[in-house]
Amino acid sequence: MYKTILTPRVSETDAVGHINNTTVPVWFEAARNPLFDLFTPDRNFAKWKMVIVKTTLKFTG
Template structure:
C-alpha cells in the first residue's frame, strides 16, 4: 500500500470552510501519479500506457484548511486489460476516514488507439500491491 501526505491549502476549501468536493479528485490524482512512479512508470507523456476509465469518491467526513491528510492507494482488482485502485483519505492526526475513492485504469496502446493486455512484468508489480481479498 502506498501512502502520501497532503496538507489542505486554503484555495482547496469552499465558502463553508471545508474541503471542496473537487479537491478530493486532485488528491486522488496525486496519489495515482505517485503510485505509478513507485512501480517504475513515472509520468512521461511520450511513454505512457494508462488511461483513467472511471473514478469516484465518497465523502464520509469533512476536511478543513491546513489539515494533514494521508491518502492510501492499493490494488483491489487486476483484470486482463485493466485494474482498479482503491484509495482512502484519512486525517493524518486521528486516522478518521475523510473520503474513499476508486479508479479504474486501462492499459492502453496509444499508437493503435486500443486497450491492450497488461504486460506480465507490470501484472507482477501490481500483485505486490493487492489489498486483502483483492481479485487477480
C-alpha cells in the same frame, strides 16, 4: 500500500474550513503519481503503461 500526505490549501476550503467537494478528485490525482512511477518511471507518455479509466466518488451525509 502507498500513502501521500496532503496539506489543504486555503483555496480548497470554504469560509468555515470545510474541504470543498471538488478538491477530493484533485487530491486523488496527486496521490496516483507513485503508482504511475511503478509502471513508467521516466513518465514518458510514449511508453505509458497504466491508465486510470474511471474514478467514482460517492458523497453521503
